[in-house]
Amino acid sequence: MSTFTEPAIYWAGLAPALVILGAAVLGVLVEAFVPRRARLAVQTVLAVAAVMGAFVLLAGQWALVSGQRLAGEMAHGFDLDPFGVAAQGVILVIGLLAVLAMADRTSAGDGAFAAQAADRPGRAEEAESLHAGWMGTEALPLTMFSLGGMMLFPLASNLISLFVMLELVSLPLYIMAAMARHRRLLSQEAALKYFVLGAFSSAFLLLGAALLYGATGSVDYTEVAQVVVLTRGVGASWILPAGLLLLLVGLLFKIAAAPFHAWSPDVYQGSPTPVTGFMAAGVKATAFLALVRVLGVLGVAGGADLVPVLSAxxxxxxxxxxVVGIVQRDVKRMLAYSAIAHAGYMLIALTCLNTMSLSALLLYSLAYGASTVGVFGVISLVRVSHVGAAGPEATDLDSYRGLARRAPWLAAAMTVFMLSFAGIPLTAGFVAKYELFLAAALGGGVWLVVAAVVSSAATAFFYTRLIVLMYFREPEDEQVVVVGSRGPVAAAVAVAVTLTLVVGVLPQPLLALLDSAAMLTP
Structure with a gap:
């Protein structure tokens, strides 16, 4: 007679992510049973309440792990430690801002999402849905599913959980990328590109995991690393490095690192603007934080062979x-290449993993993530004017001429975010870059830091160009209109601006917190 061994699961450790995923399931039921006119309000309250509840539970976890009273495996394939709890906190901040940005229905009476995603662009059924004033609200439960995956992704400690969480993060985004209210065909093209290239990246990750399992007989990071150390120099020595490199390719695709970045500008440009912000901030942060655990265990076991690869x-x-970002004339494409450059800076921290670099990577993920969601929130309110009526987002750079005269508070918020991206003092971006570059220099990556400083100085050109257009150029025509937020986008932008400035002016409390979080269990 067969026996069943009950798995040991620490449910309290999984509770924050389970709250998010539970809200996602409830959101699906809301779509099925709540009347259409009430869905947006119900979905928004449910999502925000779930994120805030997850914050409360996470604070309780931090009180335990920071005192080293609790650490280790909370379920098979997921580890609980100070770094993991801090990573979840960063993801929740990004998720809260993203949910607020997606929930807004502007003064123009529209939102970022199609009235019904299934409507064919340009056909009668789409016109009827728009005339009825509908707005697709299924994006919010999809966001919660993806956010739940993002929270568990950095905690994954074996290859199976890594792949499952990667797909949980990605699959909702493939759908959401096709749901733009305006420029529907461009949005659907972006979703198709993201889906096809994302499938390739998943295939690379799976093949890498298969090679590692075939060579070691285990999918657990720690067990794979032990086998690597014990069998070094014995048998087919190419299988393990090949498996690890293929695993990295799948993760590097998610952070849009060159040469795996080709999808990024098109997807950023075509996706609904709040989804672009969530994708740029959340996916990048969670993929980097997951890479920390992969490289911290498997990379160390494999020796220093990966350092030259990561450096290159x-x-x-x-x-x-x-270089490519400098010549862009579309704001969303410019920010896509900006995100690629920032991915390069963050990769520097992975070449010298230590307590200081882990702390810097957490801070960079938070600072960059908040500013990114905020800047795309601003973009969602600047629209093309059709005889005075608001149309799609005005993403051409010239559309931002004289924005400070049309909407001073929006221009001020955009300026704060651009200065943070450029790493100007008194912003969170400066503190994050300083900490990251210092950690890399002390870890022996001085030449990489020099390259990053030169790159950062060059990227400041396209950030300051936008500021100059907003404040020192007159608007050329009346083809641009600024719509008002009915609350959520304004709240997201305000929180992002406050966080960017507070961390830039008073960084020490957050730095002390992240220093104590930069610790992985063996």
Whole structure:
């Protein structure tokens, strides 16, 4: 007679992510049973309440792990430690801002999402849905599913959980990328590109995991690392490095590191603007934080062979993001290449993993993530004017001429975010870059830091160009209209601005917190 061994699961450790995923399931039921006119309000309250509840539970976890009273495996495939709890906190901040940005229904009476995603662009059924004033609200439960995956992704400690969480993060985004209210065909093209290239990246990750399992007989990071150390120099020595490199390719695709970045500008441009912000901030943060655990266990076991590879990729990523970003005339594409350059900076921290670099990477993820969601929130309110009526987002750079006269508070918020991206003092971006570059320099990556400083100085050109257009150029025509937020986007932008400035002016409390969080269990 067969026996069943009950798995040991620490449910309290999984509780924050389970609250988010539970809200996602409830959101699906809301779509099925709540009347259409009430869905947006119900979905928004449910999502915000779930994120805030997850924050409360996470604070309780931090009180335990920071005192080293609780650490280790909370379920098979997921580890609980100070770094994991801090990573979840960063993801929740990004998720809260993203939910607020997606929930807004502007003064123009529209939102970022199609009235019904299934309507064919340009056909009668789409016109009827728009005339009825509908707005697709299924994006919010999809966001919660993806957010739940993002929270568990950095905690994954075996190859199976890593792949499952990668798909949980990605699959909702493939759908959401096709749901733009305006420029529907461009949105659907972006979703198709993201889906096809995302499938390729998943295939690479799976093949890498299969090679590692075939060579070691285990999918657990720690057990794979032990086998690597014990069998070094014995048998087919190419299988383990090949498996690890293929695993990295799948993760590097998610952070849009060169040469795996080709999907990024098109997807950023075509996706609904709040989804672009969530994708740019959340996916990048969770993928980097998951890479920390992969490289911290498997990379260390494999020796220092990955450092030259990561250094070369970081250098190429900075080069592509900087050079191509300078010539962009579309704001969303410019920010896509900006994100590529920032991925290059963050990769530097992975070449010298230590307590200081882990702390810097957490801070960079938070600072960059908040500013990114905020800047795309601003973009969602600047629209093309059709005989005075608001149309799609005005993403051409010239559309921002004289924005400070049309909407002073929006221009001020955009300026704060641009200065933070550029790493100007008194912003969170400056503190994050300083900490990250210092950690890399002390870890022996001085030449990479020099390259990053040069790249950062060059990228400041396209950030300051936008500021100059907003404040020192007259608007050329009346083809642009600024719509008002009915609350959620304004709240998201305000919180992002406050966080960017407070961390920039008073960084020490957050730095002390992240220093104590930069610790992985063996």
């Amino acid at each position: 990729i970081a250098l190429l990523t900075m080069l592509v993001g900087t």
